[in-house]
Amino acid sequence: MRPMSSPVGLPALADSDLVGQIARILMQAIVQGRLPPGSKVVEAGIARELGVSRAPVREAARLLEKQGLLVASPRRGFFVRKLEIRNIDEIYDLRLCIERHAGVLAAQRLTPQSRDALRRQIDVLHRTADLDDPARQVEEDYRFHRLIFEIADNRRLLRLFDDLAAELRMVIGLIGRLYDDPHEIARTHEPLLAAIEAGHPERITAHVDYHIGHAWREVGKLVRELTPSTGIATEPQGGILLPANGVPA
């Protein structure tokens, strides 16, 4: 996407990264619904369409598999992941788990600089809310949460968050919209930040639970609504686990 800056500040070489490009193209096709959940991703077909060989397509598919957008079936190929309720629940459950942890860690390692960064991002959220650009809003929302993980300073935790975020982006892309009132969302970040600044573990986890749990329920609801029309499958749909109901502000 954005080329890295060379030591001398030159615009740097273009994206000679073929697999990266292919991965992005595939990802877009998926979130835009051109490759509906459950559909097969034929290596040769994609390759022909893009004018490349199968090798880079395969690698790109593996990349998306790692991110959870595709699932590989040994001798049958790659398929766009079906979004069963269960999967979504599992994703949010895991996110809840690591976000609590990140929150507590971030509080321990908070510096004046990092605190300001969080504050600024909340401002950005408010400003973005006026733009009526849902995709952008979602992106800035993630940015805030990502900041928390950066401050927590555990690279592995951060990577995990990025992977989950990629999947959630797909979900949200398929759902179409997420926020009814962007400003409301922006506001709900404030008590979380306050808790982190206060450095009180219980309060932090409580607010994370509330915040993430809210999104969880919201997404779950929308997915359930759209299940028949969209390619979103309800499939086996095992137990539905909701977060331990958090404590509101």
Add this chain to the structure above:
Amino acid sequence: MRPMSSPVGLPALADSDLVGQIARILMQAIVQGRLPPGSKVVEAGIARELGVSRAPVREAARLLEKQGLLVASPRRGFFVRKLEIRNIDEIYDLRLCIERHAGVLAAQRLTPQSRDALRRQIDVLHRTADLDDPARQVEEDYRFHRLIFEIADNRRLLRLFDDLAAELRMVIGLIGRLYDDPHEIARTHEPLLAAIEAGHPERITAHVDYHIGHAWREVGKLVRELTPSTGIATEPQGGILLPANGVPA
């Protein structure tokens, strides 16, 4: 390719899964130290040695990359991951995070059957302790913890645990030994199980913290000791790569 002659007792793998076999071979080479941390994994070299083409080797490498055993550097190839203290701390930090969560979830979903399974596994741990087979002991230890994740019933969480376990196995493989008193270890699992049976979240997390934290400190200590002699690098990781000495025939 030539069917891998089973050198007595080792897993007779499905001959169909080439990449799986290669991945296992590479993994063994790594934990046995034949491919020291930081060394380069040359696709063509491995391929020639195993009598296969580069394609499956590449896929296997990607698999191990996903598990964190290898790191890929764009146009430079795969390298055996260096175990900096920081990485180990990050791994254990994450493990602690998800294991607490799994413990609490498992408690909620505990059934008489799953409880018995845990009990039985503790028995196995005790019995294994008599065998003086460290590798086996580590394996059975993981099995116990894995059971908890299975009971927690979040497939994503389980996958994550498996990935972490693979990395920790590498660490432990490089360290050589881990447990001074196997029986002691077996015993320390009991209060954890008791806490889960009791279903008291605080007690569960406390015991998980103690149990995992113990291993964390222990591994950290050993790693720090061995840092100079083994290929385990500390922070700076001043990057001298040993010539990629291949896997001896």
Add this chain to the structure above:
DNA sequence: CAAGATTAAACTGTCGACAATCGACGATTA
């Protein structure tokens, strides 16, 4: 007309081949 068998089409898993790129080494120049 439907269930099963058979054949053809479509794909994935592997392979071997090249060109582009990276890193090491040594010549060249201050």
Add this chain to the structure above:
DNA sequence: TAATCGTCGATTGTCGACAGTTTAATCTTG
């Protein structure tokens, strides 16, 4: 002597080709 540049071998990124499977389509039968 130390820093820089050019050359050469080693290795990855891609490609097109085949063989063995899986899936789809067609043909038999009861």
